[in-house]
Amino acid sequence: MKIRIYDPRKDADKTFWIPTGFLFSKVGMYLMAKSVSAQARKEYEKKLEAAWRTQGEVDVDDLISLEDVQKAERLDPPITEEQAREMFAVLKDSKYLMRGLPLFSLESTKGFRVRIDL
Amino acid sequence: MTDLKSLSLGKRIQALRKQQGLTQEALSEMMAISPQAVSKWENAQSCPDIMALPRLANCLGVSIDLLLTGEDASATPNTPARKPEELIVRMAVEEPGEVRICINLPFAFFRYAVLYNMLTFTFSADGDEINPATVQALHNLDYKAIVQMIESGVTGKLVDVNDASIKLAIWTE
Numbered sequence: 001m002k003i004r005i006y007d008p009r010k011d012a013d014k015t016f017w018i019p020t021g022f023l024f025s026k027v028g029m030y031l032m033a034k035s036v037s038a039q040a041r042k043e044y045e046k047k048l049e050a051a052w053r054t055q056g057e058v059d060v061d062d063l064i065s066l067e068d069v070q071k072a073e074r075l076d077p078p079i080t081e082e083q084a085r086e087m088f089a090v091l092k093d094s095k096y097l098m099r100g101l102p103l104f105s106l107e108s109t110k111g112f113r114v115r116i117d118l
Numbered sequence: 119m120t121d122l123k124s125l126s127l128g129k130r131i132q133a134l135r136k137q138q139g140l141t142q143e144a145l146s147e148m149m150a151i152s153p154q155a156v157s158k159w160e161n162a163q164s165c166p167d168i169m170a171l172p173r174l175a176n177c178l179g180v181s182i183d184l185l186l187t188g189e190d191a192s193a194t195p196n197t198p199a200r201k202p203e204e205l206i207v208r209m210a211v212e213e214p215g216e217v218r219i220c221i222n223l224p225f226a227f228f229r230y231a232v233l234y235n236m237l238t239f240t241f242s243a244d245g246d247e248i249n250p251a252t253v254q255a256l257h258n259l260d261y262k263a264i265v266q267m268i269e270s271g272v273t274g275k276l277v278d279v280n281d282a283s284i285k286l287a288i289w290t291e
């Protein structure tokens with residue numbers, strides 16, 4: 001799964017690769033749920049900013065902390081392992097069906113763009 | 119309904135694109151080409167490459183016959199509808215002058231996401247990028263009813279909200 005972010009202030013984009021299965025792991029689901037809160041997003045903006053300063057590819061160590069992983073391990077996941085397997089299988093088999101469409105795209109008038117492809 | 123036969127290729131592409139609820143930018147994104155290329159096709163300044171025709175027809179939801187001639191030689195009243203599993207659920211949310219968000223999910227995945235209550239949006243109501251009314255509009259949608267509609271064979275545009283502050287559309291493709 002490819003995440004591409006374009007920042008008009010820097011006139012540059014960054015690409016992150018995340019294994020699709022990661023979304024259905026305890027940590028992946030915890031981060032998805034956590035990202036709903038504004039406070040968490042601010043933290044992530046800081047982390048993204050730090051990641052941007054590094055050269056070349058982004059190190060996921062800059063984005064996911066040990067604390068995140070430990071918290072996620074303690075929580076009950078929102079779906080069962082079987083449900084996660086079903087969802088993962090469907091998503092993984094959908095590359096052809098998607099015909100190059102992004103799973104998610106955002107474009108603001110300020111020029112900020114995010115695109116997530118399978 | 120527009121008589122596709124009477125249109126030039128460019129105007130036919132434009133009519134089919136609008137019929138699908140796609141902007142030139144959205145179609146160019148699907149085709150992995152520039153929006154200017156789509157504009158040139160529609161204004162008869164150039165033609166799509168022959169190798170791009172299958173993909174273009176697919177994006178516009180028609181056969182190559184219909185794309186090129188305006189007539190679908192293979193169409194019969196008994197043509198079976200596509201299975202829900204072959205469809206993509208497309209959602210477009212636009213706050214005019216602010217932000218445009220598109221979410222495209224394979225129907226089989228969308229169904230699971232609804233069934234397992236996983237269809238959450240990673241926007242906070244007090245975020246900068248999207249206003250609370252839009253988040254509320256997305257949360258208020260009856261996604262289970264949408265799944266049922268698609269499973270019962272309803273295709274095309276399923277939700278269409280269009281006012282001064284928000285444009286929200288959900289359709290299948």
